[in-house]
Amino acid sequence: MTPPQEDPPPPIREDDRDTAVRRLQEAYAEGHISHGEMDERLDQALVAKTHGELVRALTSLPAENAGTTSTIAAASGRIKRRGAWRVPRFLKVESAFGKVYLDLSQADFEHPAVDIELRLEYGRAKITVPRDAVVDIGDLETVWKDARYEPPRHPRPGGPRIRITGAMGFGRLKIRHARR
Known part of the structure; x- marks a missing residue:
């Protein structure tokens, strides 16, 4: 048998x-x-x-926290976040037509690293980050115009790590560090 x-x-x-x-x-x-x-x-x-x-x-990695993802979406119009607001670990921003403005300079970062996924078809996005933030846009796909980002000449250590990914159709992303 x-x-x-x-x-x-x-x-x-x-x-x-x-x-x-x-x-x-x-x-x-x-x-x-x-x-x-x-x-x-x-x-x-x-x-x-x-x-x-x-x-x-994946052994010995901390458990994933599924409750730290947020989505901001609009078919048209403006998406705007500024002032003191809580930035989740994962932030997804979706807009078919319209402008996106995220001001992270006074935001409360719960995590040392934040992923922002942009899904914008038409329209532009402007993101203001804290002075000491480290920004990575290497995985962002742009179709029409390249993203505009100039890292600071004298970066300050200890800030949040912000990774911006996703896809931008016909629009431009502009990232700048807060002045103060």
């Missing part, structure tokens, strides 16, 4: 792998793992063939 054959484990979906990579990058940005450890774990996640191998790459 032959033993019953076990079904092979289901393949890893790309969404699962992308989620693992994002969690590792967040853990690094928040200071939970070192740069070398992030590189090592990213390698594990990218070559993982089973869910068990993928889970091992």
Whole structure:
């Protein structure tokens, strides 16, 4: 009598792998793992063939806080946030037609790293960040005009890390650091 054959484990979906990579990058940005450890774990996640191998790459990371994502959306018109407002860990901004203005200079950052995902078809966006913020726009896709951002000449340490991703259709993103 032959033993019953076990079904092979289901393949890893790309969404699962992308989620693992994002969690590792967040853990690094928040200071939970070192740069070398992030590189090592990213390698594990990218070559993982089973869910068990993928889970091992995420071992000892803090649990995800699902309640820190917010979405601001408008079909047309203006999206505006300024003054003292609480910035979530993940902020998604969606607008088909209209202008977006986010002033983060007086905002309350609950997390040392913030991801802002822009989904703008037409219209422009202007984001004012704190003087000591570190801004990354490397993963932002622009169709018509490039984003305008000039990092400060003498950056101050200790500020929030702001990563801006997403896609901009026909409009421009302008980022500036607050003067005071």
